[in-house]
Amino acid sequence: MADPQQRRSAGDAKAGETSSVSVTGLSKSYGGAGSLRALDDFTLEFGAGQCTVLLGPSGCGKTTVLRSIAGLITPDSGRIAIGGTAVFDAAFGTCDPPEKRRLGMVFQSYALWPHLSVADNVGYPLAASGMPKAEIRPLVESMLEWVSLGGMGGRYVHELSGGQQQRVSLARAVVGNPRAILFDEPLSNLDARLRERMRLELLGLRQRRPFTSIYVTHDQLEAMTLGDRVVVMRAGKIEQVGSPEDVYKRPRTRFAADFMGIPNLIEGRLRATGPDGFVVDTVLGPLRARGWRTGRTVGESCTVALRPTLLACSPDIGAGAPLGRVIRSVFQGTSTIHMIDVAGTTITIESFSEERHGDGMTVRVTPAEGAVFALLDD
Ligand SMILES: Nc1ncnc2c1ncn2[C@@H]1O[C@H](COP(=O)(O)OP(=O)(O)OP(=O)(O)O)[C@@H](O)[C@H]1O
Ligand SMILES: [Mg+2]
Structure with a gap:
């Protein structure tokens, strides 16, 4: 299958490089002093081209990590760098807006526009950035091919299955050539069979073109299959980090072992x-x-x-x-x-x-x- 990124002009190549994301000492409390810390001095390097899975129970801070990296919430302290450059640094008052961070996001709810065609949904981030239509079309087509939806660009979102809709949101996340893609439980709305197929498809897509992924899930099977690295989180902190095999075979605590199933x-x-x-x-x-x-x-x-x-x-x-x-x-x-x-x-x-x-x-x-x-x- 065509690699959509290869069709881009040489001038685009650098902008399209998948980047490391480095998070240092991130803390976030909601509701003032003395309240619960959603993130508590969270430090982690997300390697370029790697898939890092954040695994942990409800409320442990997984979405807070993603939203902080995306620039959708402002942490109380710490630093976030993408490709070595700070996009957030509490000490210096640096805080780039989300669009400057050039990240893709895929959510549990696909968040697609029902009144737009599949192609227009995928091309939306490019259109919003002012790219001319004639340039958008071939990029969208190659994206749709990449997620095996070639020829379906003219359909409306309600004419697609759940798995196809999720692939549209993946294509939309990737089309803007993001430096990393943040996934927040993208498969949890799908039934078990579709979930399994999408899990393998995601793995295939990443093998064809590695991109930095930060992937949030509750599901240890997803964590084991997709993760180059698994991070078990507990109450805003890291409980254990390692390869899926390592965390499964050498869990540090009862909590980590339980989460590895x-x-x-x-x-x-x-x-x-x-x-x-x-x-x-x-x-x-x-x-x-x-x-x-x-x-x-x-x-x-x-x-x-x-x-x-x-x-x-x-x-x-x-x-x-x-x-x-x-x-x-x-x-x-x-x-x-x-x-x-x-x-x-x-x-x-x-x-x-x-x-x-x-x-x-x-x-x-x-x-x-x-x-x-x-x-x-x-
Ligand atoms: N906007 C908010 N206002 C107040 N508290 C919040 C807000 N967002 C999150 N929290 C709290 O911060 C903590 C971490 O929330 P977060 O959404 O990061 O958890 P999560 O690990 O993604 O959970 P889930 O698996 O249920 O999605 C929780 O205790 C949550 O109640
Ligand atoms: Mg969440």
Whole structure:
């Protein structure tokens, strides 16, 4: 498929460079002194061409980060630079208006104009900046091709499906050659199948032409698929930053593990520490765990994360592993989920076999190498 950016004139090339975004010490409170801090000394570098995902619960400040970068709200303190140049600096009173920052935005609600055609919606930012119609047309056409909506420019927005509308808003965000694109839960209004398809399409679009993206979501699957880096946020601060794999395999806290979709977070007691990790007493018996240097001493309590795909449960034959009782065993297409009650604690196991266990059956639960990870205290 044609890369729309390649059709631009050479003079445009520099303006179209995707840029890093650097945020330092950003704080924002709503409603005066002593009120809740929506952002609390938030510092992060968003790499050029990378997709950074902000993940966290409702109210943790994700949209506040995006709106601050876009220039739609003014933080109380801190600095924001795009491509190395400050667009906001509280200390110097710098605050560029949104249009000078040259960023694209894609929202949860597509925010398209119902009375304009698809092509006019996509070309709107260019028309608003005074570009002549004859120059807008080819740019819009190539954008529509890029998002696989070639030939649909004449339609009205209500004549498109939800996924197609979301692609129109993506094309509109990109057409102005932004230095970065800010996504605020762009897929959360779509049904599960469309959401999955759009997630893969977005990934494909980025692979064809990398652009700096800052992507907000609640959804750990979206975070894992789209993110080069995942930032888990909590109450206006960063809880953990890393590659999706790193945050999933090495969550620092119960909060981060929970947000990465790890269901088994169980309490134990530290039995021993050594150079290769820990031994933690749990309802599953003493478990070898890797993990963060906890600073805890033997005998203290300790939370461990158990990865469901690295646990096995088998009918009660032989001895050794602790016994559990099957609460439910559900086949879900690619895998089978077993919920097992072990001494009052529910353990979730995901197995890639179709074998189901009957409700109430007694099984033994055994962790494979690497299943157990000790977390820091929250
Ligand atoms: N205009 C406002 N006036 C007062 N408080 C606000 C305003 N906007 C946001 N807040 C508060 O700031 C905090 C962070 O809000 P923000 O919208 O950034 O959260 P979020 O992480 O995007 O949440 P969600 O996932 O629900 O969209 C919340 O406690 C919210 O209530
Ligand atoms: Mg939000």
